[in-house]
Amino acid sequence: MGISGMFDEKTLPGAAPLEVLPDILRHQAERLGEAPFLDICGQTASFAGLDRLTNRLANGLRGLGVAQGDRVAILLPNCLEFVAVWFAASKLGAVEVPSNPGLRGDLLIHNLHSCDAAVLVTDGAALDEIARIEDRLPHLKTLVLVGADEAQARAAGVRVAQIVTYADCLDAPEAFSPVEVRFSDPMAILYTSGTTGAAKGVVMSHRQCFGWTETMSRNLGYTPADSYFSALPLFHTDAQMFGIYMPLVFGTRTTLVDRFSASKFWDQLRASGATATNLLGAMAVILMRAPALASDADNPVRVCQCIPMLPDRAAFERRFTMNLVTGYGQTETSFVTLDIVGDSRENSCGRPHPDWEVAVVDAFDSPVPPGTMGEIVSRPRTSWAMFSGYDKQDGKTVQTLRNLWYHSGDAGYFDADGWMYFSHRMNEAIRRRGENVSAYEVELIAEQHPDVVESAAFGIPSEYTEEDIMVVVLRRDGSRLTATDLLAHFRAHAPRHMVPRYVEITDDPLPRTPTEKISRAALKQRGKGPATFDGETR
Incomplete structure (x- = not known):
């Protein structure tokens, strides 16, 4: 096709x-x-x-x-x-x-x-x-x-x-x-x-990658008269599929910079002349928190995709004179829901794309009524439109695609008019500034420190949208390990997006589940406390 x-x-x-x-x-x-x-x-x-x-x-x-x-x-x-x-x-x-x-x-x-x-x-x-x-x-x-x-x-x-x-x-x-x-x-x-x-x-076929172009262009209303700007990294779908592949298909100009910088963003965007771009929710929050300038409205962009959407979409649109659109999807799929300029609903991540069947289901994969929370699942109506499996991980592929649905691990619901709303992640991944961070991998790095006996990593709601990473560690008897010591260890051994913001060092055993696993849920429910160290304010 x-x-x-x-x-x-x-x-x-x-x-x-x-x-x-x-x-x-x-x-x-x-x-x-x-x-x-x-x-x-x-x-x-x-x-x-x-x-x-x-x-x-x-x-x-x-x-x-x-x-x-x-x-x-x-x-x-x-x-x-x-x-x-x-x-x-x-x-x-x-x-x-x-x-x-x-x-x-x-x-x-x-x-x-x-x-x-x-x-x-x-x-x-x-x-x-x-x-x-x-x-x-x-x-x-x-x-x-x-x-x-x-x-x-x-x-x-x-x-x-x-x-x-x-x-x-x-x-x-x-x-x-x-x-x-x-x-x-x-x-x-x-x-x-x-x-x-x-x-x-995630193994992605040529057709799946091409399909990203269709969904993103529909979201933005992108045409050959547009041009694109991206401040996101090429090792993810955002910059590859939106910043490079879509402009190639449409025969338009595209500009990429090395990384997002709030102080440089608008000047870079103006210099590019781009009419379309995309921002992660945290990036949009940072731009909104910057001091207002007379030049804020002076930019060439007519439309910007923002995921997750800002709580006050209208304020961003007024200040920077551009339209915001949003959607929902994963690397394994593409955007399975989206809205477009002039057709959106507050707090929603859009309606299902015509080429995708999207449902919210219970624990038995049966669809639930509108307004009822459940897991978001999806499947394409066209062949080769989703990932071809997880490389060398057949068991995880089968588990994710059970009952002929792609299981997102995300909770959400539909309203009576067919608009979908994302609520939270059901699994133990941490969504930090556009990156899915594995709690397991954060703990793996923490426990490589010789003074850490065990650890638990989890997400804490962030003022930048999504979550910040918190890790609680049990230190070795007699150790003088501090939060600053542990953060230095992370900075030496982990990429920047996996360095926790919040660190808590304890000498008391971590809470357990009835099966003797560390209870991240209990720690997450407790949240920050007097002993929690905030690496961004010290």
């Missing part, structure tokens, strides 16, 4: 009539030539320029042995090289597997080991960590370095068999012999945090 089966072509003139990434890029390169496409952290590429660049890079990767179905791991910040590796891998029928470059230790080992990637594309910032963990990465054979070389890698202690530079890979012919890439083939494996275990690799 091509674009005609998923879009109303009357509203999308000029959109690519294809749904496999290499074909879309080639089509737009032929149609739009040297028209500007991508500006990412000051690096630029036209449609045709990116096609030529990725032909050479694909040939270079092919020379390293990358073939159809192989996984290519990416550990980079936002940069043109990230996009080029992703696109070049797709031309080979290979699968891009990006990870957060802030990951360290066991969390990084899990991602790089579980995907079986023989080739890792990274930069000099990761060399010390790669040297420290490579003995636990038996599949890793080749490093491709961006902005660094073999001498630097060897000086850092890296012993991987083959080390080449990104520039070496580009020293290849531009003529490319394509391989057949099918809509059902995997394009990417994106990691999403588990609830009580390690991160799961």
Whole structure:
């Protein structure tokens, strides 16, 4: 099924009539030539320029042995090289597997080991960590370095068999012999945090990724007359599917920056000229809390997606003169509910997308009446529109897709008019500023400290929307471990989004369930207390 089966072509003139990434890029390169496409952290590429660049890079990767179905791991910040590796891998029928470059230790080992990637594309910032963990990465054979070389890698202690530079890979012919890439083939494996275990690799087909374009464009009312801006990281769906893939399909300009900065955001947005963008709820809160400026209304954006939606949507829209829209979905699906400009309902995350069946069910997967809380489940009405499973985790795939529904682990309800409302997460994941954080992984890091006997991590409602992370730890007898000591440990061993805000050190046993498990629920219900240390106010 091509674009005609998923879009109303009357509203999308000029959109690519294809749904496999290499074909879309080639089509737009032929149609739009040297028209500007991508500006990412000051690096630029036209449609045709990116096609030529990725032909050479694909040939270079092919020379390293990358073939159809192989996984290519990416550990980079936002940069043109990230996009080029992703696109070049797709031309080979290979699968891009990006990870957060802030990951360290066991969390990084899990991602790089579980995907079986023989080739890792990274930069000099990761060399010390790669040297420290490579003995636990038996599949890793080749490093491709961006902005660094073999001498630097060897000086850092890296012993991987083959080390080449990104520039070496580009020293290849531009003529490319394509391989057949099918809509059902995997394009990417994106990691999403588990609830009580390690991160799961979500296998995403070309058709599923293309479907993200349809849902996001419907949400925003995006057309070929628009352009996009993103301040989110490329190792997640937001920047990849919204910031890169959707503008590619529509043949529009797109701008990405390295990270969100409240002090730079509006100037960056104005400089981009973008008419559409997206914000996580916490980002929107931070922007609203900044002092009002006369220039607040001076920006080119007509529409912005915000998830979760701000409690006072209208105040944001008035101050920054733009429309806000919202939706609900997961990496495993896409947006299964959404609203559009001029058709929304307060506190709702929208109505079901026409291509998705969405229900709220009880413990037996039976739909519950409007106004009744239950678990949000969904399933597509079109083939290959959702994830192809969790990589090498068949049991979790079957459990998540039981009874032919994707089980979100989220609680919510429908009103009598079919608008859906998200309430809370039913599982033990912590939703912090757009990231799903595994309580299990936070505890794993805490318990790597020699003075921690056991720990419990959970979410605390945040003034920035969603949750902040709190961890309570039982310290070893005789230890003088402090909250600042533990936070320093987290900052050394965890990415920034997993560093707790609230820390409590105790010498008393943690509460248990009747089955002798630590009761996170009891600690969460108790919440902060006099002994709780707030890392953001000290």
